[in-house]
Amino acid sequence: MRTTVSIVLLAVVILGFGLSLLDVPFAERKSQIGDYYIVNGRDQTGATNIVTSVVLDYRGFDTLGEITVLFVAALGLGAVMAAAGGRRERPSTTEPPSLVLRTGTNVLFPLLILFGVYIFVHGHLTPGGGFQGGAIIASAFLLVYLCCRERRINLARKTAADSLGGIVFVGLGLVGLAVGSRYFLSDFLPKGSLDTLFSAGMIPIIYIAIGIKVGAELAGVIDDLLEETE
Amino acid sequence: MIIIVTILVAVMLAAAVAAFVFKELLSAVLAACLVSLIASILFLFLQAPDVAMAEASIGAALVTAIFVIAIKRTGKREE
Amino acid sequence: MTFLHNYIYYIGALGLVLIGLLIVLAKHNLIKVIIGLSILDTGINLFIIAVGYIREGTAPIFSEPGLEPGRMVDPVPQALVLTSIVIGVAILALALGLAVKLHKEYGHLDLRKIKELRW
Amino acid sequence: MVSPALLIAVPLGLAFAVPLIGLASRKAAQYVPVVASLFNLVVSVILIPQALDGPIVVHIGGFGPPFGIMLFAGPVGLFMSTLVALAGFIVSIYAIASIKTGPTTRYHTLYLLLLIGATGLVLTGDIFNLFVFFEILTISSYALVAYHGDRGGLEAAAKYLVQGAVGSSLILLGIGLLYGLTGTLNMASIAAAVGPVTSVSVFVAMALIVVGLGVEAAIFPLNAWLPDAHSSAPSTISAILSGIAIEVGLYAVVRVVFTVFGASSMLLFLAFLAVLTLLVGEMCAFAQHNIKRMLAYSSIGQIGLILFAVALASSASVAAGLFQLLSHTLSKVVLFLAAGYMIHRSGSTEISSLEGMGMRMPLTSLAFAVAAFSLVGLPPFAGFPSKFLIIRTAVAQQGALFLVLVGLVLFGTVIEGTYFFRVVQAIFFKKRDSQPARDEAPALALVPMFLVVALIIAIGVYPDAITGLLDSAAAELLERAQFIRSVLG
Numbered sequence: 001m002r003t004t005v006s007i008v009l010l011a012v013v014i015l016g017f018g019l020s021l022l023d024v025p026f027a028e029r030k031s032q033i034g035d036y037y038i039v040n041g042r043d044q045t046g047a048t049n050i051v052t053s054v055v056l057d058y059r060g061f062d063t064l065g066e067i068t069v070l071f072v073a074a075l076g077l078g079a080v081m082a083a084a085g086g087r088r089e090r091p092s093t094t095e096p097p098s099l100v101l102r103t104g105t106n107v108l109f110p111l112l113i114l115f116g117v118y119i120f121v122h123g124h125l126t127p128g129g130g131f132q133g134g135a136i137i138a139s140a141f142l143l144v145y146l147c148c149r150e151r152r153i154n155l156a157r158k159t160a161a162d163s164l165g166g167i168v169f170v171g172l173g174l175v176g177l178a179v180g181s182r183y184f185l186s187d188f189l190p191k192g193s194l195d196t197l198f199s200a201g202m203i204p205i206i207y208i209a210i211g212i213k214v215g216a217e218l219a220g221v222i223d224d225l226l227e228e229t230e
Numbered sequence: 231m232i233i234i235v236t237i238l239v240a241v242m243l244a245a246a247v248a249a250f251v252f253k254e255l256l257s258a259v260l261a262a263c264l265v266s267l268i269a270s271i272l273f274l275f276l277q278a279p280d281v282a283m284a285e286a287s288i289g290a291a292l293v294t295a296i297f298v299i300a301i302k303r304t305g306k307r308e309e
Numbered sequence: 310m311t312f313l314h315n316y317i318y319y320i321g322a323l324g325l326v327l328i329g330l331l332i333v334l335a336k337h338n339l340i341k342v343i344i345g346l347s348i349l350d351t352g353i354n355l356f357i358i359a360v361g362y363i364r365e366g367t368a369p370i371f372s373e374p375g376l377e378p379g380r381m382v383d384p385v386p387q388a389l390v391l392t393s394i395v396i397g398v399a400i401l402a403l404a405l406g407l408a409v410k411l412h413k414e415y416g417h418l419d420l421r422k423i424k425e426l427r428w
Numbered sequence: 429m430v431s432p433a434l435l436i437a438v439p440l441g442l443a444f445a446v447p448l449i450g451l452a453s454r455k456a457a458q459y460v461p462v463v464a465s466l467f468n469l470v471v472s473v474i475l476i477p478q479a480l481d482g483p484i485v486v487h488i489g490g491f492g493p494p495f496g497i498m499l500f501a502g503p504v505g506l507f508m509s510t511l512v513a514l515a516g517f518i519v520s521i522y523a524i525a526s527i528k529t530g531p532t533t534r535y536h537t538l539y540l541l542l543l544i545g546a547t548g549l550v551l552t553g554d555i556f557n558l559f560v561f562f563e564i565l566t567i568s569s570y571a572l573v574a575y576h577g578d579r580g581g582l583e584a585a586a587k588y589l590v591q592g593a594v595g596s597s598l599i600l601l602g603i604g605l606l607y608g609l610t611g612t613l614n615m616a617s618i619a620a621a622v623g624p625v626t627s628v629s630v631f632v633a634m635a636l637i638v639v640g641l642g643v644e645a646a647i648f649p650l651n652a653w654l655p656d657a658h659s660s661a662p663s664t665i666s667a668i669l670s671g672i673a674i675e676v677g678l679y680a681v682v683r684v685v686f687t688v689f690g691a692s693s694m695l696l697f698l699a700f701l702a703v704l705t706l707l708v709g710e711m712c713a714f715a716q717h718n719i720k721r722m723l724a725y726s727s728i729g730q731i732g733l734i735l736f737a738v739a740l741a742s743s744a745s746v747a748a749g750l751f752q753l754l755s756h757t758l759s760k761v762v763l764f765l766a767a768g769y770m771i772h773r774s775g776s777t778e779i780s781s782l783e784g785m786g787m788r789m790p791l792t793s794l795a796f797a798v799a800a801f802s803l804v805g806l807p808p809f810a811g812f813p814s815k816f817l818i819i820r821t822a823v824a825q826q827g828a829l830f831l832v833l834v835g836l837v838l839f840g841t842v843i844e845g846t847y848f849f850r851v852v853q854a855i856f857f858k859k860r861d862s863q864p865a866r867d868e869a870p871a872l873a874l875v876p877m878f879l880v881v882a883l884i885i886a887i888g889v890y891p892d893a894i895t896g897l898l899d900s901a902a903a904e905l906l907e908r909a910q911f912i913r914s915v916l917g
Contacts, residue, residue: 170440262348403589
């Protein structure tokens with residue numbers, strides 16, 4: 001019964017939506033704004049990756065909101081999981097991890113961290129950025145949890161990384177409000193020369209802050225979900 | 231090219247249907263992971279490498295991992 | 310063939326949206342519902358990226374000299390989808406946390422039987 | 429010169445710092461929301477005179493519309509952000525006394541983030557940015573509803589989350605479609621591009637966005653989550669969800685329908701939905717035995733009333749609707765906060781267990797009664813002029829249809845009066861066999877409640893103090909061409 005009703009309901013929605021798609025032709029230019037970013041993005045922001053210049057400069061406020069959303073979810077998950085009791089010691093897995101797994105983890109962990117850092121440091125030049133790099137860093141921690149369940153991230157350090165990442169972003173935005181063009185989140189740093197690592201004003205700094213913050217938050221999410229596994 | 235895309239879309243939709251049908255939650259999650267992976271390939275075809283990377287590292291890898299952790303701690307089967 | 314050329318990505322995206330919504334509406338297991346939300350999100354992301362594509366386009370990255378700005382795909386939808394992917398994982402993580410806690414309280418995740426709050 | 433961007437940036441910076449502060453001292457963390465919301469209150473009030481001269485448009489990052497994101501701090505935005513900051517300030521003081529158990533640092537951070545989400549939502553002028561702030565608002569409310577970790581809270585949060593997540597997916601789908609149709613995300617340039625054209629596709633995009641936002645605004649039939657969530661949450665959170673979150677959701681619906689799409693053909697339909705919401709809410713509230721569920725259903729009824737006034741779309745009726753929004757927020761905050769301590773003392777949420785509270789907690793009961801009378805619409809409280817204005821402007825609309833709708837609205841308010849008088853009567857006039865000793869709520873809880881009570885009376889006596897702001901807010905919502913001009917030049 002419920003399935004039938006939902007199918008009928010969905011059919012109406014999809015029909016209406018499908019009809020309106022006729023007004024959105026595939027593979028044609030729909031927006032002058034995208035063109036403007038492509039043409040002016042390099043000069044205005046100094047980044048060769050235009051997506052990065054949109055994410056961090058033109059629509060940087062969205063990204064500030066986005067890291068806030070992740071911050072909210074990580075905190076909320078922590079609050080929900082901690083509601084019944086405090087943080088507990090996690091019992092180690094019944095059988096100790098094999099030598100291969102342990103060695104593999106020890107070798108891979110720094111490599112993954114390095115790869116994540118590479119991704120977010122080069123966010124303004126190549127595909128990738130703070131979010132992708134942060135996710136890779138979190139997966140390095142996931143690997144550690146798979147190998148040695150009893151290891152915990154240092155809560156104070158995680159919180160500090162998380163908070164400082166956010167504070168750097170907001171702080172840079174407020175400095176932009178105070179100096180230069182006097183707009184919140186405006187880029188007041190020199191742009192440097194195109195296509196070099198030290199260019200694009202504050203984009204690399206913000207992406208490093210985001211990368212560390214996202215990595216800490218996602219690792220914290222995994223840590224919270226693993227809490228008190230029987 | 232268009233044939234590859236068509237096949238990929240067909241497999242992706244089949245995987246989504248599988249996620250609907252499977253009673254075993256782990257299988258359903260793996261089907262959803264396949265959906266994400268194929269979507270990430272399609273993002274690459276649509277010239278969105280940044281998004282493809284995000285979808286692969288976040289949508290496919292991390293989300294699947296936290297799903298598996300959550301399923302391990304709850305029931306393995308639907309109903 | 311031209312039909313496929315024009316609509317294959319839209320079909321894929323809409324199909325995912327449809328199946329995702331169907332799972333959310335028709336299933337009773339909370340984890341299954343969350344899987345549906347994740348598929349729904351993927352479908353919407355695919356749709357938004359498809360909106361920004363242009364024929365024979367290149368990625369909006371000036372990675373090598375000689376790339377024409379006129380042939381680059383629209384970067385705005387890509388920026389939106391990056392945001393939406395992160396928001397999606399945020400919601401999923403919180404939802405799974407709630408599911409784990411609910412399972413601890415009730416021993417099952419059947420939404421039909423989780424009904425304390427009725428007057 | 430103060431920039432409206434500070435209304436978001438400063439609290440956000442503080443919110444990121446709370447976990448660090450909490451590491452040093454758990455006590456200090458609870459004062460951060462108080463400080464942040466007080467800051468926002470002061471800045472909003474300072475900005476209001478400026479906004480009355482002309483809306484303040486802030487280009488974030490220095491990129492002008494439609495290329496960058498902008499904040500649009502007009503009379504409506506600042507009215508709402510003042511309200512958010514005021515309610516946030518009151519409830520955060522109360523929370524110092526009442527939130528003692530659980531991960532308190534996380535509670536205060538999430539609470540502050542909820543306020544930031546609401547503030548950003550009412551100030552932004554970009555539709556995708558609106559979606560992002562909407563997510564901040566809703567995700568923090570999901571987590572806060574489950575704060576106590578009891579069965580009811582978890583269940584309510586899970587159901588709220590599933591419905592809210594589907595709603596926000598629909599919004600995103602609508603935004604994607606809208607971008608495909610108009611090629612822009614700035615509200616003013618969308619409004620300019622959509623223009624007078626009403627095609628199916630524009631309607632579908634609007635329907636998707638309005639339905640998604642309608643889940644948060646608790647418009648019938650999208651409000652199944654609300655009674656559970658508002659009654660299972662901690663009382664502070666119930667107060668803020670009822671007093672701020674649904675109003676902000678309603679603001680978003682109104683902004684999208686009026687400013688972005690200019691959909692005058694939708695208005696009659698919205699008025700019908702509003703009356704339906706009102707009647708369903710009030711009738712369900714009447715049937716409740718649980719005080720918090722009753723207040724939650726009453727919020728649904730009030731949202732219906734506000735939406736009804738706004739959907740009439742004359743400048744007087746929109747102003748009256750905003751006035752009702754103000755008086756509802758003030759009353760509902762006090763009602764939930766007072767009920768919170770009564771429930772705490774009596775140990776039960778049943779209305780019957782509140783009997784004799786008039787003797788046991790006289791001041792709390794007094795605050796409850798004043799807020800209830802104001803909500804019902806008795807003079808000399810703030811609810812009287814607002815309700816009176818709604819009825820007067822609705823009758824002024826010509827047509828028998830409107831008279832029928834007004835009749836239904838009056839019927840709804842009569843029901844509302846009945847159940848509130850029933851509760852007040854139980855509190856003051858029913859005697860218990862064994863009367864417990866006087867046991868008043870702590871001063872930290874009483875002071876914020878009586879601040880609002882004073883405000884309710886002050887506005888009730890001098891409604892003219894705010895009508896100027898409300899009138900120009902109504903003008904901002906109704907004059908779409910003016911909005912487009914002030915943004916795009």
